Amino acid sequence: MKKNVTITVNGLEQRATVEPRLLLVHFLRETAGLTGTHVGCETSLCGACTVLMDGRAVKSCTVLAVQADGHPVTTVEGLANGAKLHPIQEGFWEEHGLQCGFCTPGMIMCSHDLLDHNPSPSDSEIREAINGNICRCTGYQNIVAAVKNASRKMSKRVPARAGAR
Amino acid sequence: MASKAKAKAKVKTNGKAAAHWVGKRLKRKEDPRLIQGISHYTDDFKLAGMLCCAFTRSPHAHAEIKAIRTDAAKALPGVVAVFTADDTGGIGPIPCAMQMPGLKVPKHPVLATGRVRYVGEPVAVVVAEDIYIARDAAELVEVDYEPLPVVTDMEKALSNETTYVHDEFKSNQAFTHTLKNGDIDAAFKKADRVVKQRMVNQRLAPIAMEARAVLAEYLPGENRLTVWSSTQIPHLLKTQMSVMVGLPETAVRVIAPEVGGGFGSKLNVYAEEGVVPWLAMKLGRPVKWAETRRENFLATIHGRDTINDVELALKKDGKIMGMRARILADMGAYHQLLTPLIPQLTALMHAGCYKIPAIQIDIVGVFTNKMSTDAYRGAGRPEATYNVERIMDIAALELGQDPVEFRLKNFPQPKEFPFTTITGLTYDSAEYQQALAKALKLAGYDALRRRQKNGRKAGKYYGVGVSTYVEICAIGPSAATPAGGWESGTVRIEPTGKVTLLTGASPHGQGEETTFAQLLADELGIDPDDVNVVHGDTMAVPYGIGTFGSRGTAVGGTAAYFATQKLKAKLSTLAAHLLGCKPADITIGRGRLSAKGGKKSIAFGELVTAAYTAHNIPPGFEPGLEATHFFEPPNFTFPFGTHIASVEVDVETGEVKIEKYVGVDDCGNIINPMIVAGQIHGGIAQGMGQAMWEELIYNEDGQLITGTLMDYAMPKAHFFPEFTLDHTVTPSPVNPMGVKGVGEAGTIASTPCMVNAVCDALSPLGVRHIEMPLKPERVWNAIRAAQTAPAPASSSEMTSRAKRGTSVSRRRRA
Numbered sequence: 001m002k003k004n005v006t007i008t009v010n011g012l013e014q015r016a017t018v019e020p021r022l023l024l025v026h027f028l029r030e031t032a033g034l035t036g037t038h039v040g041c042e043t044s045l046c047g048a049c050t051v052l053m054d055g056r057a058v059k060s061c062t063v064l065a066v067q068a069d070g071h072p073v074t075t076v077e078g079l080a081n082g083a084k085l086h087p088i089q090e091g092f093w094e095e096h097g098l099q100c101g102f103c104t105p106g107m108i109m110c111s112h113d114l115l116d117h118n119p120s121p122s123d124s125e126i127r128e129a130i131n132g133n134i135c136r137c138t139g140y141q142n143i144v145a146a147v148k149n150a151s152r153k154m155s156k157r158v159p160a161r162a163g164a165r
Numbered sequence: 166m167a168s169k170a171k172a173k174a175k176v177k178t179n180g181k182a183a184a185h186w187v188g189k190r191l192k193r194k195e196d197p198r199l200i201q202g203i204s205h206y207t208d209d210f211k212l213a214g215m216l217c218c219a220f221t222r223s224p225h226a227h228a229e230i231k232a233i234r235t236d237a238a239k240a241l242p243g244v245v246a247v248f249t250a251d252d253t254g255g256i257g258p259i260p261c262a263m264q265m266p267g268l269k270v271p272k273h274p275v276l277a278t279g280r281v282r283y284v285g286e287p288v289a290v291v292v293a294e295d296i297y298i299a300r301d302a303a304e305l306v307e308v309d310y311e312p313l314p315v316v317t318d319m320e321k322a323l324s325n326e327t328t329y330v331h332d333e334f335k336s337n338q339a340f341t342h343t344l345k346n347g348d349i350d351a352a353f354k355k356a357d358r359v360v361k362q363r364m365v366n367q368r369l370a371p372i373a374m375e376a377r378a379v380l381a382e383y384l385p386g387e388n389r390l391t392v393w394s395s396t397q398i399p400h401l402l403k404t405q406m407s408v409m410v411g412l413p414e415t416a417v418r419v420i421a422p423e424v425g426g427g428f429g430s431k432l433n434v435y436a437e438e439g440v441v442p443w444l445a446m447k448l449g450r451p452v453k454w455a456e457t458r459r460e461n462f463l464a465t466i467h468g469r470d471t472i473n474d475v476e477l478a479l480k481k482d483g484k485i486m487g488m489r490a491r492i493l494a495d496m497g498a499y500h501q502l503l504t505p506l507i508p509q510l511t512a513l514m515h516a517g518c519y520k521i522p523a524i525q526i527d528i529v530g531v532f533t534n535k536m537s538t539d540a541y542r543g544a545g546r547p548e549a550t551y552n553v554e555r556i557m558d559i560a561a562l563e564l565g566q567d568p569v570e571f572r573l574k575n576f577p578q579p580k581e582f583p584f585t586t587i588t589g590l591t592y593d594s595a596e597y598q599q600a601l602a603k604a605l606k607l608a609g610y611d612a613l614r615r616r617q618k619n620g621r622k623a624g625k626y627y628g629v630g631v632s633t634y635v636e637i638c639a640i641g642p643s644a645a646t647p648a649g650g651w652e653s654g655t656v657r658i659e660p661t662g663k664v665t666l667l668t669g670a671s672p673h674g675q676g677e678e679t680t681f682a683q684l685l686a687d688e689l690g691i692d693p694d695d696v697n698v699v700h701g702d703t704m705a706v707p708y709g710i711g712t713f714g715s716r717g718t719a720v721g722g723t724a725a726y727f728a729t730q731k732l733k734a735k736l737s738t739l740a741a742h743l744l745g746c747k748p749a750d751i752t753i754g755r756g757r758l759s760a761k762g763g764k765k766s767i768a769f770g771e772l773v774t775a776a777y778t779a780h781n782i783p784p785g786f787e788p789g790l791e792a793t794h795f796f797e798p799p800n801f802t803f804p805f806g807t808h809i810a811s812v813e814v815d816v817e818t819g820e821v822k823i824e825k826y827v828g829v830d831d832c833g834n835i836i837n838p839m840i841v842a843g844q845i846h847g848g849i850a851q852g853m854g855q856a857m858w859e860e861l862i863y864n865e866d867g868q869l870i871t872g873t874l875m876d877y878a879m880p881k882a883h884f885f886p887e888f889t890l891d892h893t894v895t896p897s898p899v900n901p902m903g904v905k906g907v908g909e910a911g912t913i914a915s916t917p918c919m920v921n922a923v924c925d926a927l928s929p930l931g932v933r934h935i936e937m938p939l940k941p942e943r944v945w946n947a948i949r950a951a952q953t954a955p956a957p958a959s960s961s962e963m964t965s966r967a968k969r970g971t972s973v974s975r976r977r978r979a
Binding site: 041092108123137138140141 | 192193195196199201203204206208209372373423424426428674675839840842843844846850873874875881911
């Protein structure tokens with residue numbers, strides 16, 4: 001029995017009729033056509049699929065599309081403002097916080113949640129905050145540097161919550 | 166441009182092209198698309214009419230297939246087709262590229278035929294309108310299995326009481342290989358001491374964050390099969406795929422789009438890379454398969470899995486006289502592309518960075534009912550370095566020497582390079598002493614030792630681990646590589662002056678779109694933003710080998726370098742013609758080509774236009790600006806370094822606290838220090854992962870019981886300390902850029918470094934060795950075992966036992 005859902009993704013309303021078992025990550029990738037959110041394990045253990053729902057980080061492989069009905073969702077594609085990168089994206093670029101890039105969208109969205117609630121996290125707070133997100137390339141060190149870089153940049157700006165657009 | 170601002174350029178003005186971009190911390194050209202989520206990995210592509218497929222896999226490690234019923238699966242709405250080995254028999258076998266005398270190569274069909282030999286072996290494939298339906302239907306395929314005895318333990322597999330993984334061989338021995346040089350028997354006979362240790366190098370999962378994926382489309386009119394695959398070797402895959410599906414190679418195009426990590430696991434040709442293209446041809450619609458993480462654990466190659474008995478013959482003063490090792494290497498049930506090759510690399514690297522007068526390494530490859538092993542970051546060299554660096558520490562302990570002093574006694578001197586090892590390799594260049602000294606200083610070694618001494622009085626157990634490694638990289642000379650060890654590079658200066666580099670290397674996170682652009686920018690006197698590096702598309706790029714074995718820059722970069730030299734010669738000829746001078750008098754730099762003296766010059770863009778319009782060219786000058794070079798490396802390169810770890814062990818709980826980790830690495834000249842550091846960070850994390858946490862465990866029934874991310878201890882951010890890095894620079898003479906390779910160094914160095922640190926901490930308790938991973942439970946048990954062991958033998962007994970060539974340990978082995 002299919003269900004109608006309306007999910008606002010990156011500020012754009014997406015309406016679709018979906019199977020109740022459809023995962024939010026598949027809704028984003030297949031229905032909304034936003035493939036920046038990656039599937040790394042489908043069991044909520046790797047964090048590659050992390051997006052913001054109601055401004056909070058969720059693993060979209062363990063949220064059903066029907067659960068997201070009526071909620072705003074932000075994916076990595078929704079962070080940059082036109083050609084202007086989000087400070088977290090800049091941080092990852094400047095600090096070499098990525099190599100193969102597959103975990104990166106999830107890392108960025110998870111960091112977004114952290115910085116929303118803790119604008120100046122310590123190294124260990126960053127490491128704890130991203131411990132639900134796995135990276136096999138970087139050894140995490142430059143990801144920590146990237147989040148700190150973003151934290152420094154964002155503390156100089158008017159706070160902007162991507163999920164609240 | 167931000168990148169220009171970041172790299173403050175220092176240009177020498179002596180007229181010669183100076184290093185302007187090489188050596189700079191340039192931000193990566195790859196990153197804007199990756200951090201915005203607008204790049205495309207294989208699973209991100211969606212073609213019109215595309216179908217999805219899922220595999221039914223064996224739940225048994227060893228069983229006869231009595232019957233397969235596909236009716237229920239076929240009946241599910243949305244299912245298009247279901248195939249078994251009865252249908253796919255025409256697809257060529259999964260290839261093994263390794264050839265060696267006496268190697269047993271079992272038949273390896275793409276779908277199990279008659280018998281399954283490991284859990285996860287594909288038995289049937291279901292094609293459906295979407296992935297949810299395909300997976301549902303894959304579970305509806307009914308297979309009658311008759312379970313057979315299972316063998317997962319290598320020693321059992323070689324005993325008389327075993328089942329055979331492949332009946333036709335009447336043995337589970339896949340091969341034997343001996344590397345022997347020097348008078349090994351005399352070395353052990355004359356030794357003052359012999360130290361001996363058994364060490365297990367456990368099985369690991371590579372776990373690229375992007376699991377494998379294959380998308381295939383066949384256009385019969387054009388006879389064109391296009392396959393997107395998450396691979397490290399698009400060209401080799403194209404060749405093998407054409408053989409597997411029976412198309413001429415000219416009809417096959419392989420594209421490795423964005424690839425989300427490989428670590429060796431995508432340096433392969435898999436069953437799915439035969440089946441999915443065949444499905445697209447058979448059904449006339451594009452077909453996609455995206456591996457689940459569970460499948461990735463079960464049916465993507467594993468790494469390591471060796472049992473090692475290592476012996477070292479020593480003089481009283483600590484000079485090494487000889488080394489012997491007997492290594493059992495688990496192949497798994499079948500050979501994948503390079504499965505039997507990996508242990509050969511292990512044998513070759515057993516000299517480490519030491520002068521060893523005699524050596525004998527005996528390796529036995531063993532079939533078991535498990536997934537194949539193959540190249541995982543380091544591929545054979547971490548296993549060798551682990552054996553060597555552990556036995557060095559054990560030897561130093563037994564001789565009562567500091568592990569650093571012990572190593573220094575056995576290093577070759579810098580003047581001895583190029584240095585020929587007892588295993589027959591020629592190490593290109595090194596100064597092991599310098600890297601060691603720098604690491605000792607960076608770690609504060611003497612202070613760590615003082616703290617350790619004082620700590621022991623207070624019941625604190627601090628440990629210091631040292632690992633001085635050398636690795637074999639830039640793989641490699643073709644004679645030593647099954648499919649050729651060269652690489653190709655094509656440089657094309659477009660009519661607008663923009664430069665395209667087509668590289669046969671196939672980077673998947675290593676950042677070569679940036680480093681190669683830096684390299685070419687310096688050679689041509691242009692900006693890296695004007696260089697576009699293209700890779701991974703066999704229709705765009707001349708044949709290449711791929712990215713693995715820390716070869717991308719040292720072999721692929723060198724091919725690009727030589728292709729650029731060909732173009733520079735051509736540019737100089739044309740510039741000389743237009744400026745009225747000799748080609749030898751032309752210098753290239755800062756966007757211009759200048760005649761000697763600098764009075765006459767021509768802009769780079771203007772010259773390029775002249776080469777394309779060809780209105781005024783010298784006689785015999787070929788219009789256009791494109792050159793290709795296939796670089797055959799004359800030797801491997803041998804990066805090296807010293808890593809030092811400082812730990813504290815809680816002897817009540819067995820928990821290890823990693824306090825400090827220092828690495829001084831020498832990968833020759835450095836093109837982009839930011840990328841080099843990133844490679845080392847990631848390498849250390851993977852090597853430390855093996856030492857401390859990671860382990861694939863098959864139980865006696867051949868079930869993989871650590872086959873999910875819940876059970877397999879993938880390291881998380883908070884597991885690690887901050888790594889402190891530095892480097893020395895010893896350029897390689899093997900290529901004109903003097904680069905060596907850095908992708909695997911961290912992995913190779915860090916594993917023994919960590920185990921040395923923990924064993925060092927516990928040596929006063931009589932702990933000599935602990936098998937990896939060093940989980941608290943293992944450490945705790947090792948401490949308890951050592952404490953309940955009989956009192957140590959007296960030193961005179963030890964000497965007489967050593968003379969008989971038997972094991973000497975202070976206390977019972979942990």
